Amino acid sequence: MIKEVAHTVLYRKYRPERFEDVVGQETVINLVESAVKSGKPAHAYLFTGGRGLGKTTVARIFAKELNTKPTDIYEIDAASKRGIDDIRELREHVRGTPMESKYKVYIIDEVHMLTKEAFNALLKTLEEPPAHAIFILATTEFDKVPDTIKSRTQMLQFKHPTQEILELYITDIAKKELIKITKEAVSLLAQLADKSYRDACGRLEEANIHSADGEINADIIANSFGVPNSVLINKLLEAIVLSNAESASSAIGTNGFANINHELLLNMLLMRIRSLHMLRHKMIKLDEVEKTFGKDEANFLNELANNKDNKLNSAIIIKLLDALVMVKRSPVKSLPLELAISDILG
Known part of the structure; x- marks a missing residue:
C-alpha cells in the first residue's frame, strides 16, 4: 500500500529562515553574523562544501540579515549561466545601484562550473567591486575554483554532519510531521x-510514502532502499575480523544477498571496520563510536576489536577498499565482496 502525499517537499518546508535555525554550521554562522553586526561585510565570499549542507540557504539568510530586499538579491546558477557572455552581462548589471537596499547581493551557485573565460571576467569584477556589491559564490568542488578567485574571497567551509547530528535532524522533522519511526530506521x-541534510529529508519522505501502517521501521528501509540489516553486517564483520567461515557462509547465503545495495554494504562495513581498527589500537574512544553507530553497535564493535582472535590488518582493509572500487563497475554487484571474503578466509 502506497500512501498519497500532497505537501511541500520536506527539505523546502523546513529550510532555515534564520541563522539560529541552521544546524551543524556554527563556525560559518558565527563569521557571517559577525559581519552583519559589524556592518562591514566582505565584498566576496566563497561557500564551499558537499551537497545539501545549506550553502545557498545561508547565503539567502545572510543577504536578508544585511537588510537586502528581494529586488536586490540575485541568484545565478553557474551550471547553466556559465559562459563569458553571462558574466559580461553580470558585470554590466553590477554597476547599477541597488533598487531598495544598501547592497546588491549576487549568489552564484555551482561557481566551479564557469568556463575559464568566464572566471577571468568575474575576476576583474572581484578585483574592483562597486561598494554596493556583495558576491556569495557557492561550490561543491573547491579544487575547480581558480586560486585567483579564491584569493579575492573570504572562504567559509561548510561541514558534513555527523551521524548523530543527522539522526537528531531526521528525528526532529519526523516528530514535526507526526511520522512514526523506529530508532534503528532513523x-x-x-x-x-550521504552526509547531506537535503538527502536526509528526501530519504525520510520516500520511506514515509512506502510505510504501510504509518510506522517506518528497518524492514521498510530495507525494502525501499536495499539496505543490509545489522544482522547481516555483523555476520560479515565476524567473518572478516575473526576469519570465521561459518559466519561468511551464513551471511552470503542470506536470502536476497545478491540483490542488496553492495556499494552501500561495503561502505557500511568499511565505516565499522575503521572504527573497530581504531578501537583496537586505542585511537578513538568508545563514546565517539557510539555517536556514529549507536550504543549497541558500538559495544559489538568494541567486543570484536578486543577479541583475542581478531585478525584484522591493513592488508584485509585494502582488499575491502579494492572491492568497493570494483563494485562500481562489476556486472555482478555481489562478486567483489564475495571474492574479497574468499581471499581473506584463504
Whole structure:
C-alpha cells in the first residue's frame, strides 16, 4: 500500500529562515553574523562544501540579515549561466545601484562550473567591486575554483554532519510531521543520507510514502532502499575480523544477498571496520563510536576489536577498499565482496 502525499517537499518546508535555525554550521554562522553586526561585510565570499549542507540557504539568510530586499538579491546558477557572455552581462548589471537596499547581493551557485573565460571576467569584477556589491559564490568542488578567485574571497567551509547530528535532524522533522519511526530506521536513514541534510529529508519522505501502517521501521528501509540489516553486517564483520567461515557462509547465503545495495554494504562495513581498527589500537574512544553507530553497535564493535582472535590488518582493509572500487563497475554487484571474503578466509 502506497500512501498519497500532497505537501511541500520536506527539505523546502523546513529550510532555515534564520541563522539560529541552521544546524551543524556554527563556525560559518558565527563569521557571517559577525559581519552583519559589524556592518562591514566582505565584498566576496566563497561557500564551499558537499551537497545539501545549506550553502545557498545561508547565503539567502545572510543577504536578508544585511537588510537586502528581494529586488536586490540575485541568484545565478553557474551550471547553466556559465559562459563569458553571462558574466559580461553580470558585470554590466553590477554597476547599477541597488533598487531598495544598501547592497546588491549576487549568489552564484555551482561557481566551479564557469568556463575559464568566464572566471577571468568575474575576476576583474572581484578585483574592483562597486561598494554596493556583495558576491556569495557557492561550490561543491573547491579544487575547480581558480586560486585567483579564491584569493579575492573570504572562504567559509561548510561541514558534513555527523551521524548523530543527522539522526537528531531526521528525528526532529519526523516528530514535526507526526511520522512514526523506529530508532534503528532513523540510524539507517542517516547513513543513507550521504552526509547531506537535503538527502536526509528526501530519504525520510520516500520511506514515509512506502510505510504501510504509518510506522517506518528497518524492514521498510530495507525494502525501499536495499539496505543490509545489522544482522547481516555483523555476520560479515565476524567473518572478516575473526576469519570465521561459518559466519561468511551464513551471511552470503542470506536470502536476497545478491540483490542488496553492495556499494552501500561495503561502505557500511568499511565505516565499522575503521572504527573497530581504531578501537583496537586505542585511537578513538568508545563514546565517539557510539555517536556514529549507536550504543549497541558500538559495544559489538568494541567486543570484536578486543577479541583475542581478531585478525584484522591493513592488508584485509585494502582488499575491502579494492572491492568497493570494483563494485562500481562489476556486472555482478555481489562478486567483489564475495571474492574479497574468499581471499581473506584463504
